[in-house]
């Protein structure tokens with residue numbers, strides 16, 4: 001049976017992996033991006049024009065790393081930030097440096113009809129309030145367009161614990177979950193918005209005495 005985790009549980013497992021396991025957050029991000037690349041490149045998605053929408057936290061960092069790996073695999077990809085980069089965390093800035101060095105294309109604004117595939121890396125397990133109003137509008141507009149969205153970890157706008165929609169949520173065809181499927185992708189509206197959930201091993205280390213709240 002699929003082991004579901006809450007937001008707090010995945011953060012505890014990540015923290016254990018980084019502190020006790022001595023794996024860095026960068027290693028986990030790279031593994032998450034490599035896992036996502038493998039899923040996308042397996043032949044089920046049209047990769048003729050990929051748009052990666054990246055936020056300013058850990059989920060965005062995964063998306064930027066994925067954009068770099070897609071670019072290096074000669075898959076046409078454009079990276080677009082959602083939110084002001086001045087508020088980006090250090091992981092995002094580091095990934096942006098790598099993406100720039102690799103020559104990844106950027107766009108400020110996109111016609112969501114154009115890409116063959118949209119990767120949602122705006123918010124993941126860290127979402128803790130309703131999406132800002134401007135983003136809610138963007139998400140609702142994107143949902144009106146018949147385009148394939150693949151979410152990283154969790155569709156943007158879905159609460160990781162409850163599956164509740166926080167203002168608006170992107171409707172994904174598939175969700176690539178890192179380490180464990182988040183409970184919100186199996187509950188309430190999250191179950192519908194996540195589409196097919198594909199959970200990928202990224203090398204997280206779970207403490208042997210860890211108790212999952214969902215059995």
Ligand SMILES: NC(=O)C1=CN([C@@H]2O[C@H](COP(=O)(O)OP(=O)(O)OC[C@H]3O[C@@H](n4cnc5c(N)ncnc54)[C@H](O)[C@@H]3O)[C@@H](O)[C@H]2O)[C@@H](O)CC1
Pocket residue numbers: 014025028029032055056057058059060062122123124125126127128129130131132152153154178202
């Ligand atoms: N930390 C790690 O070791 C790993 C993190 N991973 C990725 O990191 C994600 C979690 O990253 P974060 O915890 O940075 O969270 P997110 O990237 O989901 O969100 C970023 C930050 O935005 C803020 N925020 C939350 N809700 C908001 C809202 N409605 N409006 C505006 N700001 C809001 C919070 O401060 C949050 O931390 C996972 O879903 C996964 O994709 C994976 O790469 C695996 C390893």
Ligand SMILES: [K+]
Pocket residue numbers: 059120121122123124151152153154155156
């Ligand atoms: K996401």
